Amino acid sequence: MIKSLTIAKALFISALVITLVAPTKSVKAQNSYELNTGWRCAPIANTKDPGTAISSINYNINDWMPATVPGTVLTTLVANKQMPDPFYGMNNEQIPDIYKTGRDYYTYWFVKDFKQAAATKGNQVYLNFRGVNYSFDVFLNGHKLNSQLNNGMFMRRSFNITKWLTAAGNNRLAVIVYPPDVVGNANGGQGGDGTIAKNVGIQYTAGWDWIQPIRDRNTGIWDKVTIQTTGAVKINNPHVVTLVPGIRQPDGAQQPAIIKVSTELENAGNAPVSGTLQYILDGKTISKKVTLKANATQEIKLDDYSLANPKLWWPNGYGPQNLYNLRLQFVADNKVSDQQDISVGVRQLTTEWNARTESRQINVNGQRVFIKGGNWIVSDEMLRFSDARYDAEVRFHRDMNLNLIRVWGGALIERPEFYEACDKYGMLVFQDMWGSGDCNGRWIDPMKLEDQWTRRKYPDDHDLYLASIKDQVKMIRNYASLAIWCGGNEITPPEDILKALKDTIMPALDNTRWFIEYSNSENMSRNVAGGNGDGPYGIQPLSVFWNDRTFPFNSEVGSVGVSDYESLKRFIPAENLVPPVYDENTHKTKTDPVWDYHKYIGYDGFINKYGKPKDAEDFANKAQLVNYDQYRALMEGFSSHMWDWYTGTIIWKTQNPWTAMRGQMYDYYLDPNACLYGLHNGSAPLHIMYNPTDGMVMVANNTFKPLTNLMLVAKIYDMAGKETLITQVFADVTAATTKRYLSIKPNIDAAAKEDGAFVVLELLAQDKTLLSQNIYWVANEKGDYTGLQKMDKANLQVTATNLSNGKIEVTLTNAAKGPLAFFNRLSVVDATTKARLLPAFYSDNYVTVLPGETKKVMVEYTPVKDAPKPLISVSGWNGPERFIAIGQ
Template identity: 65%
Template sequence: MKHKLPFLLSFLFLNFFHFPATSQTSYELNAGWKCQSIAKVKENGHAISKATYSTATWQPAVVPGTVLTTQLANQQIPDPFYGMNNQRIPDIYTTGRDYYTYWFAKDFQEAPPQKNEQVWLHLRGVNYSCDVFLNGQKLNDKTHEGMFLRQSYNITQHLAKDGKNRLALVVFPPDPVGNPNGGQGGDGTIAKNVTHQYVAGWDWIQPIRDRNTGIWDKVTIEKTQLINVKNPHIITLVPGKRKPEGTQAPATVKVSAELENSTDKKVTGVLQYTLDRKTVSQKVTLPAKATQLVRLKDLVLQNPKLWWPNTYGAQPLYHLQLRFLVNGKTVSDEETVQVGIREIQREWNVHTRSMQVLVNGQKIFLKGANWIISDAMLRFSPARYDAELRFHRDMNLNLMRVWGGALVERPEFFEACDKYGLLVIQDFWITGDANGKWVDPMKKDDQWTRRKYPDDHHLFLTSAADQVKMIRNHPSLAMWCGGNEITPPKDLLTALEDSILPSLDGTRWFIPYSNADSMSFNSIGGGGDGPYTIQPISQFWAYRTWPFNSEVGSVGVGDMESLQRFLPKENLIAPQYLGPNSKPTEKVDSVWHYHNYTGVGYEQHLLPYGAPTSIEDFARKAQLVNYDQYRGLMEGFSSHMWDWYTGTIIWKTQNPWTSMRGQLYDYYLDPNAGLYGLRNGSAPLHIMFDPVDSMVLAVNNSFEIKRDMMLVATAYDMAGKSTSLGQVIVEIGASTSKKYFPLKGSLRKLAKDKGVFLSLRLLNLEKNCISSNFYWLADAKGTYSGLQELTNAPLQVAAKQSAKSKIEVTLSNPAGQPVAFFNRISVVHSLTGQRLLPAFYSDNYVSILPGEKQTITVEYTTIAGAPLPSITVEGWNVPKQTYLVK
């Protein structure tokens, strides 16, 4: 193990590579790359990087991307996300590292620099090691290592005189690559590297065969003048206890940046920034060949527009422009940073014995999601990030935890979180599974050896400091976490906690590990992390888990269209429940197993709805379970807000490949019913039903008392006949939950024979509904016998285009009819009938009461040249129909 500590503060501040936020002149090298296996290349980098070397026989390469994404683009491998295709792709553990070691080359135009101009090459991520060549010259003195360490090279003196340049990199895989033996992180040795661990396999993904070797993140050319502005750092302070509306007391903005003078003469100038039409300046003299940290005078911002977490307020962002002017006149370099004015604090809740988070002085009940990564093969895009984080915003969540077996998420991820008001806990690259928390027969090394991973501690700390600089300006970034379910080794933990984070950030809470006692004292009530499977709904209400549970969740198999995207026709076979005394209890198709079907699955939870008769019936009934599970999860936690809990984080909400384990939308961005159940259960003002004591409750996740509301409870039988269960005037305090009245006897009597529907509504003084909830309750035997006999409802559907890429769908159920139950709306291509993805629905899987109607808004991505889409509607007792959009 390489130890090069202590970690010098001057090194932390001045010598890390940087990547610009938005520079004066920059462009990305993201097309026209070519590559070749190292086995087919005899020449060295000096020769390959010369324009005279022919790459005519090389293949097109995907950059940013990996060897596997390039092979897939060139049709050399099958889609590893479909069926059992991943088993047909050679694994690097078997082939050896050379098989996935590749040369990458890119020709680009860049004229020789003009007077005082400096040209920079930035590599934001290479996995795992590389040598870099430009025009016959090697740029790095020694081989670069580390997936999470950016590279920056001044290439001013290396550019070709004719402006025709060639960049060449040889990229080597991690070493060791790890044995994908079925364990979490395989045999664990992938964690000896400073890289992501899931690529050797986990219980929600199969191994990534090349371990994501490649130039996986952006390659950029930046041009400056004499001085390069690097790593700006913006801190905002919002004293006192604030509210989202009204005139605000002042906030303070602190700005600093590193200035690099790569020339051989000293340079004098002015560093300045502009924010909200106010400018702060400071004169600076920079010695030759030096980098200097400069802190500017604080700016007191009057009446600031404050940034708030989702559902608590808006997310305004300011543009801060930071520039250096040589001699106070000529712009040498500039960076633009999006700034959210907010301050994040924390305090210990002595009642729950867990930490609670405050934003702008107000405590926030944290409703979170565990996030793995957008795409297991690192095929990132701002559009995909935006869509996925929008789903989380739409679920009324306010927190994302980036899991430690993956990566420090990209700036584009944080930009979407900034936009949608999603706080972020960012883990570093440690997990209990691979890093020695448990004795594990699947691991190559013993527990004590694994506790020392990774091998190169200096590289880990250098990478951590670099990544902190990359994302620290985002208002959404709220907390750092040492690792998943385990701390990093002691020397790493000490450096992070006592040196790196205080020096380079200094404003955020550092959690030693994801379920640390300092986050949540985990002996209360005997609960624990998880569980991770389907549970009785009463469990969420009555069983006390950890007071800030970092991982608790359920399941999330998609509907039939989702399953068809990655399961071959012959494997579209529903699991069969064999009974509680059988071992195993379910008979499950092998391809389902390969795609991580939970094993403790749906079948026994579907039986109360009637045994599935087909795969279509299985998928349809699974959505009822999905909706009920995730609504119940968040309702149960919210009902004990500030009493048992200060927050919870769902494990997990999304999958970066075609897994069936824990997801609210599939890899193709198609939601299942769980998304809308969670959206309902997480609503900031919410009326709900406790299945344990049959109480009706309300929860208010705002900073204001809610008054002048009427709570109305109504039951509906299977024929649509209604029975009033009571009503009461409601007043509920800020950030609290409150019980109102029980429905025990009357509801049990109505549900006894066939089950019953329960409608809960909050009405304002104008009798407009401001919160609603709709439950389906079982009969006295615990079955949904009435649903199995429910007659069809003549649902009427009208769809019209209300704006570009926006459709309004109105569902109407005539009076005297049964409830039109659990209707899925989909926007589809008018010719192919395929769903348009991603699409965003104001609600879905909705039930329409007799004599009522509901309008759903759909936003979708327009396809150039495609006709106006159609709408399909299909419900439990509503046959599938397609409707033209007017």
């Protein structure tokens, strides 16, 4: 039986959409609007008429299906309940795969009626497509607009439709969209049989080790469609470069920065046009007189501008993300012909070889930045992108205290709204181009249809690839966050493509960023530790992250990521909510088939150390303890060797585009798990920590400022809450380094021998303000957490206060006598259903409160209109779930 969305799940997704808040746009045309509603579609099997007929306003499409645009064919079919939700259970197996059906099955007509008055006085009207997969023909009011088939998933297309608009203003657009030329056999390999990479498109749609195949291979009008009105002259592909010489600090007065602006100007008229190209920045206007030939496009460079005392843009954790608005205009006859507003972050990126680590380091505004990154696939496997979802996901990365996102090469060059969010939250972007070692021939692979020599030449159309790269570079090059261009994931593109990228395209279009040939290239990082340049993957003893040296700029290292029980219930049927069972003797795991289908990755014996799980809920709760510990240790271990072994590391991976069960800090529904807060702790800019193998206490300072006269405190608590002070000493911390102080291993070993213990490290300012706190739970001498299983209930008092609309302060106070209130999960929930309101953002979570201590957690969410005031749910390891009313 095909299972579709339950009513509760449908309501949940509706609430999710409602609560996402859209940020403002950073690039905006003067007169432009989206065609994003009112589309209809039909498969070609149902429609034999030509596009010239279908695009006639009188052609009957009343029986056509409502279509989701932007979106894919599968997006539309699921929305219309013609296909089940592929994210739930094993529904994806019920959806016909294009390899078996043939391409025609997912070839569709899309039609949109829209109002647009005919242009007057030399004005021009354009129809713009930002992304169609894979090829398409387009018709308007009975006229075909393209002379040859538009190919390629990653090509923007623009059509001047001025002469085809009707006098009455009633217009019909018809687009026929064809799937990728080669759809690939989804045979279980990475990218299936690999032939999906013959296209210039997304590779993972044929399946990967973290996702099932996407049955239509993302066929559709997957990105925005806009109508734009200009005067005779249109602004295309503006380019803004900022130069910030010298070594800067985030605060204080600044020496000037240089602003360089150029753009393409297109004169669509039949007569020359004279006018002024100008931009307005920080109250100043920089301009140039221009004369453009008829029916011509010309690139114009404006004079450099020296911006006095600039407010600089910095990566997260190092300084503010200041952004300027730059308004670029072409003015003729005292009228604005076209205008674009561009958000500009003033910063300069450089790289240099670090001889000590034998890897490249990234400098921003002259300061070296230790990279703490996460690998990103896409926001949604069905390409249901939104500005608001991008904003929420990138904000989560900011909340993890990361400073870089790597966009993986088996996916896409992301949409502008993604980089806009990265600009806002201070995330540098490491952008792979299309290609992967799996599909493109790096390894022998029996799952692949063709040999390595053949696969090494993918894609089939190199000219289309290069044209697509040029177009996408122009689309995103103005974003301050974009830091690195990369030729591909674990492999270079074919030699002719690589040569064009290095020698021609990047120097001409974007010569201020670091270009590396492939993601684990020795030009980025020497292989000083052996191995293949990345990893380890999967769950690890914590000592591995601290003591085992890996690639000095590691592009992929990662572990587990099962979310909690509330998350699992959203996509796993009740009968399949069965916990995995790990056999300590055989080292094998027995896993439910739905868990396997959703790519569960084993926790091995790590869960059992907390007591064998009673059920799936108990398993998921204990998994959060492991999640937190794994990711805190991962980032602490790399930070402990900052600028000694490493210049950076990037987690594989931080998010999933569907309901997978590995490598995620939050689930598809934007519900965070303990991975996120383990990272939030371990990646903090100023962070006290200790090595679990030798007991060495150290402080990582990821800021540009030294700190003096601090107090370092180390103490131990037993399971009953009794405190024992180990040491309390003054400490100084140099800028941008990790400093070692003393070992507390003998104290820990003695205290934890029987039932384990809690180790508490604190760093205090001169006024005794707590700057950093880190609470570890330590296993007994056998490696088990028996003491946690014996803990008494904590006497935790919780209050919640509404500070403003959508902002809550939660106060947690633990009684002075008694155990720690351990590992408390906070959630903002619907008062009636008790379902979590998503997304919600917490200043901290999975919080442990010491005896006699008070902690405050800030919660932000988007209130649902006319809904009752929510509640705060609090549930801890040694405390039952409670629902707290929110006071004023």
